[in-house]
Amino acid sequence: MAETQAAVKTSQSVARLSAFDPDYKTEKPQSYYDEIKRRFAEERDLRLKYRPEGTAQYTSDFEGELARFGEDPYGGDFKPRAALTDTVEVLFTGGGFSALLASARLREYGIQSIRIVERGADVGGTWYWNRYPGAACDVPSYDYLPLLEELDYVPSRRYARATEIYEHCKRIAKYYDLYGLAVFQTTVTSTVWDNEEKLWHVKTDRGDHMKARFVICANGPMAKPKLSKIKGIPSFKGHSFHSSRWDYDYSGENLEKLRDKRVAIIGTGATAVQIIPEVAKTAKELYIFQRTPSCIDVRNDWATDPNWARKLQPGWQKARRERAIASSDPHLSDKARDPNISREEKIRRQENANIDYVMRLHKRIEETVHDPATAESLKPWYMYMCKRPTFHDEFLDTFNRPNVHLIDTHGQGVTEVTEKGPVFDGKVYEVDLIVYATGFEVQKTGIYNQIIGDNGVELNAKYAENGIRTLLGIHSHNYPNLFVMAGYQASFQFNITDVLQVQGDHIAACIKYTREHGYKTIDVTPEMEEWWVQEVIDFRGKTDRNKECTPGYYNFEGEFNRRQDGTYNGGFKRYIEKSLEVQANMEKNFIFGK
16 A cells, blocks of 8 residues: 555644644533543542652662663673774764764765764664564654665655664664764763863763764653662562563564563553553463553554555655645644634633544544453543554554453552562562563753753753753753754654754754854854743743643653743744744854854
8 A cells, every 4th residue: 555545644643633723613512521621630630649759750770780771682792992082073972863864964064073972882772772572663654764765765664663763774874974983882971061172071981081073962852761669679580671671582582482471561651552462462471550541543554565665756755744844834724713713712622622532542442442441441531642642553452362461550550569570459460571661761951961061050950940941952052062952942743853854954054154164163142042942932832731731751740840841832844944044144143153
């Protein structure tokens, strides 16, 4: 089936619910929606009651007995090398799509001295670490995988598997000659600006003390695995690991070694939704511990039609991207908007449309899952997009298997792990393997990395005092020649590589301008930083939707955060336009130093 012959449900669902529909009508009374909103609030409050500590309920400090949860099972033996003390022009912390896309553009501008510093043993970022069974992209791969035309490649499936995406990352690195200066199995620990040298001093856990003219934080906000603070995790006598460190030596490459194993999976988020159907096919018994169910819609995957791929014309991926950008503009509906509709009525209609969508997901669960009690437990009770939406064609059917058991903890979560297995409500579930699908710590700046600007202030300390302050989510005043990719105050798009492409283009343009005009440094002006902070505040809206959502990493587990401490919600098209406007007025928007 050709990609063009079917609707892209993922993109359409997100776009439909992110925009105001002036024509939306319902035959249901408002009391119906008010009652569901009351249920949403009850479920949110239940989660907050059990975990009032917010993000502190997790730990990502894998030391001592927890150290093994952070170890790399894929990189092989640790490769010794001499400490580096050289200087490069551009240094990336992280080797995923952020670094690869920005590097590709820098190469096109003739910049040769590019170094990637990566904790893993290869490039790939997310796709290096996340190799769990069933791992695949949630966005059509013809859009998600970047630089397809440049590398003359068409993905094998509509939703490419992790292995294929990882191979594509390596293909990009080879094509743009990024392996030469790269260092792997290395973690940046500090990045400190030297105002005399006009260079960043970068230290690592390998004893390196490198220098770089420009530093690009490209490790993303969620690259550090976390565990829930559950009593007794180290006491378990069976086998256990985090989902991003899947142990195929234990499970077998095709999970064949799990046939006589009792397996527990803690978590039902986006990762677990992909893992669960695969493990259920082979495990003797599978126990799934759920705190909050995910919103799960149809994926509708298929193998790429070779005839469709053969007929693609030059510029095909660029054209797809341009169509997606145009359709994402939330201002397209302005012309059709009824000026007589009040702001309150607009919000009411949006909420009602959202609730109807969630109720449609409930109906799908009821129609698919045979056991009524299990079906009821799998229903999400929160607004769509409060938590990351998921898409899968087999997940719900998996709960009809006799070896699959859903342990609904009703918002509380697993309370303890003993030497025999997880405990909930006083019952010990004896298992051989525990998989912690508990996600990643959300970071505002560089993971593991202490970033100190020319005023001696660490970047996290700046944000803690005054809230996040950036231009485009990329620049922050007093941190010259530093760029952050995929961070807060940037535009949020379900297809993250679209955002990374725009940011990579912008960063490369800034570096190119700085070099060509004989400057040594580029730093955003305080006025432009303040302007963007206000843009973020204005476009985050005036509702309390974020606070009203059930806890999750989208809202820092229900913690209070300033209105500016989030993403830019003015639309992706507008974000691109603002980025180009900034580039068109470099001398006005930045402080340059010679």
